[in-house]
Amino acid sequence: MDILYLLIPLSLVLVFVIGAVFWWALKSGMFDDLEGPAYRILQDENEVPGRKPGAP
Amino acid sequence: MTVTTTCYHCGLPVGADGVYRALVDGESHPVCCPGCQAVAEAIGANGLSSYYRTRTAFAPRGPERPADQAAALVIYDRPEVQAAFVQRIGENERETMLILEGITCAACVWLNEQHLSRLPGMLSVDINYATRRARVRWDASRIELSQILWQVETIGYRAWPATSAAVERARKRETRAALWRLFVAGFGMMQVMMYALPGYLAQDGTMTDDIQVLMRLASLVLTVPVVLFSAAPFFRGAWRDLRRRRLGMDVPVALGIAVAFAASVIATFTRAGEVYYDSVTMFVFFLLCARYLEMRARQHAAARIEYLDKALPLGAHRLLEFGRRMDAEEVPAIALKPGDFVLVRAGETFPADGRIVQGDTEADESLLTGESTPMRKGQGDTVVGAALNCSSPVVVRVEHVGEDTRVSSIRRMVEAASMQRPGIAAAADRVAGWLVGTVLLVAAVAALVWWHVDPSRAIAVAVAVLVVSCPCALSLATPAAMTVAVGLLARRGVVVVKAHAIEALADATHVVFDKTGTLTEGQPGVVAVHPRPGIEIDDALALAAALERTSEHPIGMALVEAAAGATAIEAVDVRNQPGAGVEAYVDGIRHRLGTCAFVTEIAGLLPPAPAPENGATRVWLGREGAWLAASDLIDRLRPDAVATVRRLREEGRRVLIWSGDAGDAVAAVARRLDVDGYAAALLPEHKLARMVALQRDGAVVAMVGDGVNDAPVLAQAQLSIAMGSGAVVSQANADVVLLSGRLTGLLDAFALAARTRRVVYENLAWAAAYNLAALPLAAAGLVSPWLAGLGMGASSLLVVLNALRIAFPRSRSPLRSSRRRTTEIVPAPTRA
Numbered sequence: 001m002d003i004l005y006l007l008i009p010l011s012l013v014l015v016f017v018i019g020a021v022f023w024w025a026l027k028s029g030m031f032d033d034l035e036g037p038a039y040r041i042l043q044d045e046n047e048v049p050g051r052k053p054g055a056p
Numbered sequence: 057m058t059v060t061t062t063c064y065h066c067g068l069p070v071g072a073d074g075v076y077r078a079l080v081d082g083e084s085h086p087v088c089c090p091g092c093q094a095v096a097e098a099i100g101a102n103g104l105s106s107y108y109r110t111r112t113a114f115a116p117r118g119p120e121r122p123a124d125q126a127a128a129l130v131i132y133d134r135p136e137v138q139a140a141f142v143q144r145i146g147e148n149e150r151e152t153m154l155i156l157e158g159i160t161c162a163a164c165v166w167l168n169e170q171h172l173s174r175l176p177g178m179l180s181v182d183i184n185y186a187t188r189r190a191r192v193r194w195d196a197s198r199i200e201l202s203q204i205l206w207q208v209e210t211i212g213y214r215a216w217p218a219t220s221a222a223v224e225r226a227r228k229r230e231t232r233a234a235l236w237r238l239f240v241a242g243f244g245m246m247q248v249m250m251y252a253l254p255g256y257l258a259q260d261g262t263m264t265d266d267i268q269v270l271m272r273l274a275s276l277v278l279t280v281p282v283v284l285f286s287a288a289p290f291f292r293g294a295w296r297d298l299r300r301r302r303l304g305m306d307v308p309v310a311l312g313i314a315v316a317f318a319a320s321v322i323a324t325f326t327r328a329g330e331v332y333y334d335s336v337t338m339f340v341f342f343l344l345c346a347r348y349l350e351m352r353a354r355q356h357a358a359a360r361i362e363y364l365d366k367a368l369p370l371g372a373h374r375l376l377e378f379g380r381r382m383d384a385e386e387v388p389a390i391a392l393k394p395g396d397f398v399l400v401r402a403g404e405t406f407p408a409d410g411r412i413v414q415g416d417t418e419a420d421e422s423l424l425t426g427e428s429t430p431m432r433k434g435q436g437d438t439v440v441g442a443a444l445n446c447s448s449p450v451v452v453r454v455e456h457v458g459e460d461t462r463v464s465s466i467r468r469m470v471e472a473a474s475m476q477r478p479g480i481a482a483a484a485d486r487v488a489g490w491l492v493g494t495v496l497l498v499a500a501v502a503a504l505v506w507w508h509v510d511p512s513r514a515i516a517v518a519v520a521v522l523v524v525s526c527p528c529a530l531s532l533a534t535p536a537a538m539t540v541a542v543g544l545l546a547r548r549g550v551v552v553v554k555a556h557a558i559e560a561l562a563d564a565t566h567v568v569f570d571k572t573g574t575l576t577e578g579q580p581g582v583v584a585v586h587p588r589p590g591i592e593i594d595d596a597l598a599l600a601a602a603l604e605r606t607s608e609h610p611i612g613m614a615l616v617e618a619a620a621g622a623t624a625i626e627a628v629d630v631r632n633q634p635g636a637g638v639e640a641y642v643d644g645i646r647h648r649l650g651t652c653a654f655v656t657e658i659a660g661l662l663p664p665a666p667a668p669e670n671g672a673t674r675v676w677l678g679r680e681g682a683w684l685a686a687s688d689l690i691d692r693l694r695p696d697a698v699a700t701v702r703r704l705r706e707e708g709r710r711v712l713i714w715s716g717d718a719g720d721a722v723a724a725v726a727r728r729l730d731v732d733g734y735a736a737a738l739l740p741e742h743k744l745a746r747m748v749a750l751q752r753d754g755a756v757v758a759m760v761g762d763g764v765n766d767a768p769v770l771a772q773a774q775l776s777i778a779m780g781s782g783a784v785v786s787q788a789n790a791d792v793v794l795l796s797g798r799l800t801g802l803l804d805a806f807a808l809a810a811r812t813r814r815v816v817y818e819n820l821a822w823a824a825a826y827n828l829a830a831l832p833l834a835a836a837g838l839v840s841p842w843l844a845g846l847g848m849g850a851s852s853l854l855v856v857l858n859a860l861r862i863a864f865p866r867s868r869s870p871l872r873s874s875r876r877r878t879t880e881i882v883p884a885p886t887r888a
Contacts, residue, residue, distance in 0.1 A: 004267055008251070008274050015247050015278060022239050026232055033184045036165060 063088035065096045065212065067114030081105050095212035099167065102174070104211075107167040129202040131371030131386060132217065138201065141217040148197040149179065154190045154205075156183065157214040164213070171211050175199060190215065238344045241286035244278045245337040251275045252334040265327070272324045275333035283317050287340045303492040309343060311496070312522035319515045330516055330840075339523055339848065345856075372407035373399040378451060389457075396454045400445045408441045408457045415450035416634050418609070419443045430609070432635045447609065447634055495522065495831075502835040513837055520834040524844035537819060537859040541812040544862065550794055550801045557791035559816075560775035561809030564758040566750060567704055567802075568712045574760050574779055575697045575713070575725060575799075580610055580689040582618035583672055587685040588663070594619075596685035600677050602627040603640045603649045611675060612638070614689055615649075637675070647679045659683040672721075691721065693728060700799040701729045707806065714743050743769040760802070761790070777802070808862070815862050819855045826851045 025031070061070040064078060064085035078087045080100035087093045099107055132138065142152045159165060165183045168190065172181045177198025182191040192204060201217075208215040251271045254263060290313065293306030316332040323329035373384035378397035389407040392398065397413065400406055406419070418430035419439055430446045433439055439452060441461040503518035541558050569575050587596040601619030604612035605627065627640035627647070637650010648655045652674075656662055659678025672688035701711050713734035715722045722736035735746070747769050750757055759773035770776035770790060778790035794801040830847060833839050839847070 005270065008270050011247065011250075012274055012277055015243060019240065019243060022243075023236065026236055026239075031235055032228065032231070036184060040166065 061086050063092050063114075064108075065092040065114070080108065092212070095210070098210050099212075102171060102211075104167055104170055107164075110166070111164065129205045131202075131388070132205060133200045133202050134371075134386065134388070142201070145193070148195050149193065150196050150201070151191065151193040152201070152217050154192055154208075154215040154217055156188050156190055156208070157216075159188045159213065167211060168208060168213060172204065172207060175204065175207060178204070234344075234348050237286040237289070238341070238348050241282050241337060241341040241344050244282040244286070245334075245341040248275045248278050248333045248337045251278075252331075269324070269327065272320075272331050272333070275331065276321065276324055279317065279320075279333045279337055282337045282340050283313060286344060287313050290340075290343065303496070308492050308495050308499075308522050309339075311499075312519060313340065315515065315522065316519045319519065329512065332519060335519070335523060335844065338846075342848070373401075375399055375451060378413075392454050392457050394454055394457065398452050398454060399449060400439075400452055401449045402445055402447055404445050406439050406441050406443050406445060406452065408452075408454045409438070409461045410441075410452040410454045410456075411436060411438050412450050413453045415448060417448045417450045418446040418634055420446050447632065491827075498831060498835055506837060510837075516840065517835065517837050520837075520839045520844040521831065524830040524834045524839055524847055537812050537815045537862060540859050540862045541808055545805060545808055550792060550805045557775055558809045558812050560756060560791070561758065561805055562813035563756040564709060564775060564806070566710045566712060566755045566757045568714055568747075568757055568759045568773070569731075570713075570715060570759070570761045575701075575729065576691040576693055579692065580614045580673065581692040582614055582687055583690045584688040585685055586687075588683060591684060593685075596677060597687070598623055598625050599642065599647065599684065600649055600675075600687065601625075602642060603630065603638050603647060603677075606630060611673065611689055615675075615687065618687075642679075645679050647677070647684075649677045650675060652676055655683065662686075672724075690724070693725065694799055696799045698729055700802055701731060703803055704806070705730075705732070709806075714738050714746060716740075716743075740768055744772055747772045777805075812862055815858055819858055822858075823851065823855060 063070050064080070064087050066088060070076075070086045070088045076087045076093045077084045078093045078096035078100075079085075080096055085096065087096055099105060138150075138152075142150050145151055156168060159168070169181050169183050172178055172190075172192065177195045179193040179195060180191075181193075183189070184191075194201070194204060205215050251274050255268065255271065287310075290306050290309045294310035297303060297307055313336055316336050319329065320331040320333055320336070323331050372387055372389045372392055374387045374392065375397040376383055376385055382399070384399050392408055398407060398410070402417070412433055412435055414435065416432075416434045419433045420430045420443060430444075433450070438455075439445075439450075441456075499518045499521040502521050503514045506514040506517045537558075582597070585593045585596055587593055597615065597619040601616045602625040604615045625642060627642050630638060630640040632638050633650070633654065636654040637648055639646065639648045641647070646658060648658055652662060655676040655678040658680050659676075659682055662676060662678070662683050672690040674686055674688050676686050677684045704711050710732040711729075713722060713726050713729075713731055715734070715736050716738055717736060719736040722734055726734035735742075738746070747757060747759070751772075751774070756775070757773045758775040758777060759770050760777045760779070761770045770778070775792065776790045777792045777794065779794050792805060794805075826847070830839065830844070834844060
């Protein structure tokens with residue numbers, strides 16, 4: 001059971017590390033648009049101008 | 057069901073003749089107008105046709121007069137105009153936020169992004185789907201802002217710079233702060249729960265005191281940020297309520313958190329008594345979830361209100377030395393002062409209130425008056441800012457600018473009116489206040505009683521009462537359902553601006569339409585032609601169209617439209633006489649089209665003809681010495697007006713028309729739609745009086761309005777609905793905006809509101825039953841704080857899950873069927 005004296009403070013440290021990571025993600029704008037990327041992934045076909053769709 | 061052809065691009069019905077067709081990817085598709093044709097072909101030519109395959113809603117109608125607008129946008133390139141909204145990065149790099157109008161689905165976002173990012177000199181384009189805003193960065197040495205704005209218009213959308221960058225930044229800060237609070241509370245909750253669990257599972261004596269203290273200290277470390285940071289809004293809210301001497305939802309919440317936390321801290325350090333860290337963090341997390349969802353919905357709605365920004369134009373042509381020279385100088389509209397002379401060209405918007413000093417024209421003041429027919433304006437007449445100059449250039453002496461203009465004063469009036477609306481929301485607040493008071497009282501009494509029975513449990517019982525009967529599920533019940541409903545409707549082009557709208561929609565007993573622009577298209581159409589014996593109708597129309605070919609007057613455009621398909625006749629030397637008609641030479645003979653008097657001057661006595669029916673407007677056509685035909689025009693009904701009114705009446709609502717227009721026209725529309733009642737020639741104050749009288753009899757009135765003159769009455773109605781194509785000011789203040797401009801959106805809104813209200817009632821019934829059962833149990837000491845927290849959490853979760861059910865209707869509803877509309881279009885047989 002003695003290991004708990006190490007593990008519990010360690011888990012606290014871990015919580016703060018994860019908190020910091022999330023804070024960084026938030027700060028860099030990762031959560032600003034929660035809907036757009038879900039749609040955008042379906043649409044990146046990058047069609048070349050002039051090429052007729054339907055052609056292989 | 058009859059098969060109607062709809063425009064490939066915008067989904068509006070195509071005229072029976074189907075003259076416009078767009079060639080996309082080698083296939084010909086029917087479109088409704090040259091604007092849509094140009095847009096569809098531009099999209100195809102740029103290799104962006106995948107837009108048509110992936111979109112989930114139709115696009116807005118294409119631009120009407122492209123050439124004028126490109127020139128008008130140049131004002132945005134001026135440094136002093138850009139100063140307000142463009143950020144300079146380095147020497148040539150510029151960045152700004154654009155508001156995109158016309159975005160209806162994700163494919164629109166993709167289309168705009170692809171199109172803009174291919175422009176030379178464009179550095180980055182970043183479009184936010186939720187807020188319809190684009191952050192663009194460009195190289196000012198290679199491309200101008202006006203070109204970017206114009207490129208957006210060529211594909212059928214509209215962009216203008218978001219001048220309120222500060223508001224934008226504040227909104228972003230709010231979102232990020234809310235997410236951060238939510239995360240801190242959620243992560244704190246999970247971790248604290250892990251520290252708390254052994255305490256619940258351990259048998260007596262199996263966990264040493266040291267370990268228990270360590271666990272409690274760890275929980276304390278994690279709970280401190282949750283209480284001090286995440287729960288701060290609740291403490292601030294409670295403090296604000298207390299200072300105003302009233303009881304809000306935040307008071308028991310803040311009190312519960314504070315008492316439980318304080319008791320836990322004392323227990324931790326004295327090593328005696330219970331700790332409630334897990335209850336506290338869980339409680340805060342669930343409450344923040346609800347707040348976050350509510351905030352998201354609110355921000356979606358607020359993004360729409362910036363439509364107001366474009367009511368007054370940004371630039372003006374100031375005449376420096378009017379009277380001697382006509383040299384115009386481009387200036388920002390904010391730089392105008394009373395006494396300045398400005399030149400307003402045809403098709404432009406008046407930048408300020410003023411008086412015409414030179415020229416004759418017609419002004420479309422529908423934004424302010426709701427009157428769709430342009431008003432004749434001559435020298436000495438006043439014009440109002442935000443009105444559209446329809447026919448010819450005029451010089452205006454500026455009298456009022458900016459906040460002093462009429463459009464601004466009307467906006468302020470509406471703001472004031474909307475503050476004192478009859479509130480169903482206010483009633484809900486009062487009930488909640490009583491409930492909170494009861495909870496506080498019960499908690500205090502329970503604590504007092506237990507202090508005498510068993511002092512060691514007094515705090516636990518008080519906390520349990522506060523937490524378990526916190527009206528959390530009750531306060532979540534409504535917003536959770538509303539958020540789901542608002543999101544669903546937004547995807548159907550129905551924007552709910554104010555939260556109470558859904559409730560009012562479900563309760564509405566009367567639906568009142570303002571005729572202009574809501575039930576009708578606001579554009580006249582030809583309904584009857586009475587030619588002189590011996591002349592074919594088609595020939596008469598072709599001749600009329602020839603005279604009006606270059607006209608931008610609604611009547612002229614209607615005649616041209618009616619003659620589409622007939623052999624084109626050429627008219628030369630076309631001369632427009634405002635207020636009377638148009639004159640031109642066909643085959644060397646003078647022809648006139650217009651009012652009776654105007655045509656009589658050359659054609660001689662006009663023959664007797666049947667009086668125009670249904671309040672139609674009659675125009676005459678004649679040539680030197682002989683009259684040729686009379687055409688009747690009438691403001692046409694929207695294609696879905698009849699079906700919508702019938703459906704509303706089937707659902708047991710009374711449908712009324714209150715119009716400011718003349719009696720005949722209104723009576724005709726009322727007859728064709730079979731409404732329950734109508735009134736014509738009403739002034740705004742008459743409408744207001746009628747509204748108040750109806751409401752006194754207990755009616756819940758939904759007003760569908762358009763022009764700004766309706767704004768006071770819209771504000772008085774329990775529910776105000778504005779059509780997306782209507783005046784911008786009424787949109788900004790309406791409870792609901794139909795962006796699609798389709799009346800069937802109303803049916804969607806009513807159907808969804810009824811379903812939402814049922815779910816809200818279920819939620820409220822559940823929350824009330826839960827609180828009624830839990831309160832006595834907690835007061836009796838049978839519920840420990842952790843169980844209270846769990847019960848509260850479970851009841852909230854149940855309420856949210858029930859709310860999500862709104863998105864999945866059991867039966868096939870109008871909402872469902874409209875979702876599949878894009879695939880249901882049946883191409884009309886092509887005419888040979």
